[in-house]
Amino acid sequence: MTTNVTETGPFERLVVFQLSEDQIVAGKPATARKLAQEIKIPGFRPGKAPVPVIEASVGADRLRSEVIDDLVPPVLTELLNTEDIRPAITPQLESLNDVDGGVEVEVRVTLWPTIELPNFKDRDVEITSPEVTSEELDAQTNRMLEQFGTVEEVERPAEEGDFVSVDVEAASNGELVEEAQATDLLYEVGSGLFVVGLDEQIIGATAGDLLEFEAPLPVGFGDRADEEVTFKVTINEVKERILPDLDDEWVDENTEFDTVEELHNKLSEQLSDAKLQAVSRQFSERALATLVDQVEFELPEALVRAEMDDLLHRFVHRLDDSDVTLDDYLESTGIDQQEFLDDLRQQGESSLRNQLVLEAVARAEEIEATEEDVSSTLQALAAQSGDPVAYLKAFKEGGRELALASDIVRNRALDAILSTANPVDEDGNPVDLDLRVNEVEAAVVEALPVDDSESAPVVEAEVVTNDSEEDK
Numbered sequence: 056m057t058t059n060v061t062e063t064g065p066f067e068r069l070v071v072f073q074l075s076e077d078q079i080v081a082g083k084p085a086t087a088r089k090l091a092q093e094i095k096i097p098g099f100r101p102g103k104a105p106v107p108v109i110e111a112s113v114g115a116d117r118l119r120s121e122v123i124d125d126l127v128p129p130v131l132t133e134l135l136n137t138e139d140i141r142p143a144i145t146p147q148l149e150s151l152n153d154v155d156g157g158v159e160v161e162v163r164v165t166l167w168p169t170i171e172l173p174n175f176k177d178r179d180v181e182i183t184s185p186e187v188t189s190e191e192l193d194a195q196t197n198r199m200l201e202q203f204g205t206v207e208e209v210e211r212p213a214e215e216g217d218f219v220s221v222d223v224e225a226a227s228n229g230e231l232v233e234e235a236q237a238t239d240l241l242y243e244v245g246s247g248l249f250v251v252g253l254d255e256q257i258i259g260a261t262a263g264d265l266l267e268f269e270a271p272l273p274v275g276f277g278d279r280a281d282e283e284v285t286f287k288v289t290i291n292e293v294k295e296r297i298l299p300d301l302d303d304e305w306v307d308e309n310t311e312f313d314t315v316e317e318l319h320n321k322l323s324e325q326l327s328d329a330k331l332q333a334v335s336r337q338f339s340e341r342a343l344a345t346l347v348d349q350v351e352f353e354l355p356e357a358l359v360r361a362e363m364d365d366l367l368h369r370f371v372h373r374l375d376d377s378d379v380t381l382d383d384y385l386e387s388t389g390i391d392q393q394e395f396l397d398d399l400r401q402q403g404e405s406s407l408r409n410q411l412v413l414e415a416v417a418r419a420e421e422i423e424a425t426e427e428d429v430s431s432t433l434q435a436l437a438a439q440s441g442d443p444v445a446y447l448k449a450f451k452e453g454g455r456e457l458a459l460a461s462d463i464v465r466n467r468a469l470d471a472i473l474s475t476a477n478p479v480d481e482d483g484n485p486v487d488l489d490l491r492v493n494e495v496e497a498a499v500v501e502a503l504p505v506d507d508s509e510s511a512p513v514v515e516a517e518v519v520t521n522d523s524e525e526d527k
């Protein structure tokens with residue numbers, strides 16, 4: 056078989072090969088049997104009609120076309136294996152042309168980028184210190200006291216942290232905006248809620264003042280969001296937040312502790328645990344991000360588009376579960392379509408760069424996932440799902456084993472990066488994070504979906520035509 060592989064870009068190859076007429080004729084019986092299962096032919100049981108009958112029923116041209124469609128993927132897979140070409144995404148059929156003795160097939164193949172991995176071991180990764188500061192402890196204590204606080208009216212200008220009772224009116228070109236009217240609304244000064252610029256207007260105002268200013272309607276106003284209107288805000292009362300005195304008597308009466316010292320010790324312990332977890336996540340993210348930043352490589356545009364399609368599919372699937380359309384989401388958030396697509400591209404590129412670097416580390420460290428690894432991780436994920444039987448059934452029907460194996464490998468690659476990196480604080484001092492390994496081998500996998508929305512790595516060279524790609 057004549058094969059021609061042309062480099063059409065740094066990560067793209069055009070593969071041209073021929074299917075002979077003999078191959079097409081030899082493929083007719085198998086394709087005819089498949090068609091016989093799909094169509095009803097009087098006098099024959101499903102799958103039992105002979106080739107001539109099937110050909111007469113569907114037409115010679117359709118049968119030949121179906122045979123070619125069936126032959127291209129396995130032939131292409133064999134050619135790619137022979138040429139040692141590894142597709143990054145499903146190869147795209149460019150053209151089918153009749154030639155003397157058969158059909159010439161052109162397929163465009165996108166390749167994985169090549170990565171020169173820098174030394175990723177014994178690197179210092181700067182993180183926030185997990186030590187709890189006195190300011191953080193005081194802030195946590197105040198948040199607790201605020202739950203028991205009261206408000207009292209005061210005769211002074213409003214300050215940040217006060218509460219004000221206000222009447223609100225909004226108008227556009229002299230016409231009231233009914234949804235933006237409120238009476239005796241209790242608003243916390245400095246919260247940044249409701250209307251942009253409201254805090255700046257209220258601070259320094261006193262009871263009885265009438266404030267008038269221009270501002271956009273908030274996001275919650277749907278189609279009218281961001282519309283410039285005139286707000287009139289009347290200050291009815293200024294109220295000061297009064298916190299209880301923090302002493303042993305108050306602690307004993309209102310908490311499970313007897314003294315302020317016991318309360319502070321407990322709050323400090325809770326803050327320390329929470330901060331350690333947050334800083335551990337920060338270390339994991341920065342260890343990978345700083346390594347990815349060291350690796351310069353170009354991402355094939357077709358690969359980025361495929362990743363964007365996958366992210367979009369999963370996002371819309373989650374919206375569908377909540378009976379929300381993408382248009383509804385964009386309208387409610389005030390995000391325009393281009394902003395959404397730009398963010399989707401950024402996420403896609405970031406995800407691909409992380410994935411490729413982790414896979415490069417896995418190759419360098421000879422990290423693999425055995426069938427036993429996949430099975431044990433799958434059983435653990437199924438046990439967490441609430442319905443193990445249904446989870447396993449959906450997982451296997453979706454053909455997700457290879458994807459899970461890839462996720463396990465990447466997860467272990469991340470562990471390899473973390474185990475050789477040194478967490479340090481802003482001053483370069485070592486930080487002990489007391490990192491613990493998850494029992495389930497799914498930190499990277501997390502809630503792995505069981506449908507086929509996330510494509511597994513390409514193993515066989517299925518082919519997508521240009522028309523099919525556009526229909527996505």
